[in-house]
Amino acid sequence: MDRPDEKRFRILVCIDGSDECYRGLRYAARLGGGVDADICLLFVRPVDQGLRSGGLEARVVRENLLEWGLELPGTKHLLKGQEILTELGLMSDDWAQQTVHVDKQGDPLGDNSIVYTSSNGKKVTLKLEVAPDIVGGILEEAEGGGYDLLIIGASERWQTSIIKTIWDPAVAQKVVARAPCSVIVARELEQGRGHLICTDGTENAIDIARKDAILASRCDCPISLITVVPESANEAEGADILLRTRQAIEEEGPEVVDSLLKTGQPVEEIVRAGAKYSVIVIGRSNKRRKWWLFETDIAYQILERAENSVMIVK
Amino acid sequence: MEHDTDGTLLRTARSALVTGQGALNKGWHGLFTIPFRAWLTYLMARRWLFIAFAVGAVMLHLPVPEGLTPEGMIVLSMSVMATILFVTEPVPLPTVALLLVVGEVLLLGRASSDVARSLMSDSVLFIMGSLMIAVAVVKQKLDRRLAFLIVRFTGTRTANVCMGITLVSGVLASFVGEHTVAAMMLPVGVTLIRLTSDDPAQVRRLAAVLLFSISYGASIAGVGTPSGGARNAIMIGYWHQFFYNVDDPATWKYAVDYMRWMMFAYPLFLIQVPFVTAVLFITFKPKQKNIARAVVRLRAQLADQGSMKISDWSTIAIFVVVLILWIFASDSIGLGIVAILGAAAFLVVGLVGWEEINNGVNWGVILLYAAVISLGIQMKETGAALWIAESFLALLQPLGADHGFGLWAAVLALTTAVTNTMSNGAAVAVLGPIVLKLAVAAGEDPLVLGFLTAVGSAFAYLTVVGTPACTIVYASGYLKTTDFLRAGWKMVIISTIITLFAASMYWPLLL
Numbered sequence: 107m108d109r110p111d112e113k114r115f116r117i118l119v120c121i122d123g124s125d126e127c128y129r130g131l132r133y134a135a136r137l138g139g140g141v142d143a144d145i146c147l148l149f150v151r152p153v154d155q156g157l158r159s160g161g162l163e164a165r166v167v168r169e170n171l172l173e174w175g176l177e178l179p180g181t182k183h184l185l186k187g188q189e190i191l192t193e194l195g196l197m198s199d200d201w202a203q204q205t206v207h208v209d210k211q212g213d214p215l216g217d218n219s220i221v222y223t224s225s226n227g228k229k230v231t232l233k234l235e236v237a238p239d240i241v242g243g244i245l246e247e248a249e250g251g252g253y254d255l256l257i258i259g260a261s262e263r264w265q266t267s268i269i270k271t272i273w274d275p276a277v278a279q280k281v282v283a284r285a286p287c288s289v290i291v292a293r294e295l296e297q298g299r300g301h302l303i304c305t306d307g308t309e310n311a312i313d314i315a316r317k318d319a320i321l322a323s324r325c326d327c328p329i330s331l332i333t334v335v336p337e338s339a340n341e342a343e344g345a346d347i348l349l350r351t352r353q354a355i356e357e358e359g360p361e362v363v364d365s366l367l368k369t370g371q372p373v374e375e376i377v378r379a380g381a382k383y384s385v386i387v388i389g390r391s392n393k394r395r396k397w398w399l400f401e402t403d404i405a406y407q408i409l410e411r412a413e414n415s416v417m418i419v420k
Numbered sequence: 421m422e423h424d425t426d427g428t429l430l431r432t433a434r435s436a437l438v439t440g441q442g443a444l445n446k447g448w449h450g451l452f453t454i455p456f457r458a459w460l461t462y463l464m465a466r467r468w469l470f471i472a473f474a475v476g477a478v479m480l481h482l483p484v485p486e487g488l489t490p491e492g493m494i495v496l497s498m499s500v501m502a503t504i505l506f507v508t509e510p511v512p513l514p515t516v517a518l519l520l521v522v523g524e525v526l527l528l529g530r531a532s533s534d535v536a537r538s539l540m541s542d543s544v545l546f547i548m549g550s551l552m553i554a555v556a557v558v559k560q561k562l563d564r565r566l567a568f569l570i571v572r573f574t575g576t577r578t579a580n581v582c583m584g585i586t587l588v589s590g591v592l593a594s595f596v597g598e599h600t601v602a603a604m605m606l607p608v609g610v611t612l613i614r615l616t617s618d619d620p621a622q623v624r625r626l627a628a629v630l631l632f633s634i635s636y637g638a639s640i641a642g643v644g645t646p647s648g649g650a651r652n653a654i655m656i657g658y659w660h661q662f663f664y665n666v667d668d669p670a671t672w673k674y675a676v677d678y679m680r681w682m683m684f685a686y687p688l689f690l691i692q693v694p695f696v697t698a699v700l701f702i703t704f705k706p707k708q709k710n711i712a713r714a715v716v717r718l719r720a721q722l723a724d725q726g727s728m729k730i731s732d733w734s735t736i737a738i739f740v741v742v743l744i745l746w747i748f749a750s751d752s753i754g755l756g757i758v759a760i761l762g763a764a765a766f767l768v769v770g771l772v773g774w775e776e777i778n779n780g781v782n783w784g785v786i787l788l789y790a791a792v793i794s795l796g797i798q799m800k801e802t803g804a805a806l807w808i809a810e811s812f813l814a815l816l817q818p819l820g821a822d823h824g825f826g827l828w829a830a831v832l833a834l835t836t837a838v839t840n841t842m843s844n845g846a847a848v849a850v851l852g853p854i855v856l857k858l859a860v861a862a863g864e865d866p867l868v869l870g871f872l873t874a875v876g877s878a879f880a881y882l883t884v885v886g887t888p889a890c891t892i893v894y895a896s897g898y899l900k901t902t903d904f905l906r907a908g909w910k911m912v913i914i915s916t917i918i919t920l921f922a923a924s925m926y927w928p929l930l931l
Contacts, residue, residue, distance in 0.1 A: 161547065161599070161650075161786065162551060162558075162782070163555075163782050168895075170563070170604070170606070173561075174610075174611060176610050180897065182620070
């Protein structure tokens, strides 16, 4: 694998053919519109299990399908993604094209990708990866590709109870928990309604707010801030948090259009206020828990309960 | 289910360690949390392995129940552990076979040479030979000619095309195994879908109907003849092993040959064909009642393939010879030897290379069946099978299901439940010894309960992993896992009714 250029902004979009993933892709196109940004569309195909096909290796079936001129599952979804990017003007037909194939143990058809490169160096990659399981494939690409942002559609079977979260989490839940970069979990992701950045005034929260403000400025998305204090008596403290966060963001250039000070339970208030925004942005706590799987910090509670998209900044 | 065929879990654990390097530098707290997180990830993914071992360890230390020998208790513990591992797959399935082999020596105290001998039988040779034949047949590209035949005779009505696919898939699967047929027919189904529309949303229901016609057609037919699937050869092997005595003419009926099996099972397949199409149409209600455009385009694609080549005729000739030998010589030389002979013939004539066969057969499956059959024999030898059978019977007695129709229904229900969670061959290998001993304990004919188990193992319509054909059509990417449930439960009910009807009205005529 080529060493990724650390100066470029790299977005990984997980494609599974759902409407949600294409909405996520459109959002990625907006964030990655500049020449310094690359986008990778990833479809992960689980390794065919010969044991489950009665002992006849699934590769025999795959080869037969290919000889009939029928492509691998996922190819169609990736090509639809390419069409969307072309429609949005992010790609054009005159880009250079390079096909890459990597043999994978356990699957002779291996990983296949097409890298499209514009004359000014912008890259869009369509990647059909094979992996023992989907989560493993996504994480392997996220770790190896040096991505700044990962976008994944919210699973239909998102588990909300703590027992189910531990026992049988959905793909997006596992990816959020283990991804090395920031993740947007796309739910009804609509553009143009702005980012709502959550802050509690800590150094970590302000740093995250600064990071997201730069990201939001890439797509000219309006930025709003929210902080939640437990009681009315703490409102002065809340106003100070908002002010400090706002100043930190505006020092970087982007403008904050709105600051919301709420009183009550943080999760409920943020989910309620965040419903009218494109994305609720919250940082993952720096505090390492011994029982990390029993993740109960506010970020994960918001992720579970929000009706719209949530971005976990790492 | 997570698999770790190439060490992904270890890599994940390692990467968790690497990405946590910063935290490690922050003091003693990091030293504890980061390795713990990595190990917890690893342990959670392997949880069922540890649960299986824990259950086995507890069972081995429990007092031996009355009527069960200590050896029987060990075999029972191994069977429970193996079943947990089959269903949950925390490790690659051949690992279960390796553990069983080790367990027979270390826990049961059997000599390693005896265990090695018990791994190879005619049933295992049959599984090996038929898989090699399957690869050879798929490589000959006869699927295009089959497709041409189907669309030529069925016309363009979707229902007729589906019934044609079900019938052709079924007839072929009854002789060459459902995986072979699914591999050959899947491109036909997918091509018809693609030629109808490129938009997956437009053809979702049509795709379900066409692809399930292949998989359910192959599944219902897999029990039609002994060569239709590993489960049939396994059951024939069990009957022979458990009841056949060359010196006792009363036991000769347990040496079930190819034709006798067909007489019992083939009519069940034929009766179910129209029901498959009806169930699929009622369940998925495809918008396209006529796929004339796709059929005409497919005919045009297939029409220019020219006349039959020598290799095509050779394939057919070898297969016909194998079939004749299965029918007329298998009772003297064994199903397995005929299958091996057929595979050797494909290699000798040069229709397929060894590398193609080597790459196309998953040898782990053969190892798995060999170990499970060996365990099944141990269940009989140690009395574990009889003890489970008697206990199961005692449970059924208050319900009045300890004999006759009630017992048949209970055996079918048990087999259906088990076969939907593991491969049908493994289901028969695990349940076979128990059911046959159950027949003895209940005073029923072991042939009837054996056939009910073998036939019932085909009712794995509910899950993707239930049958090889279901797994293969699912790999097309057109189906959802919930589609199997939507159509599957109706098929389970219809197949159960037809099988129970056959057991009570038709099979008595043959016994």
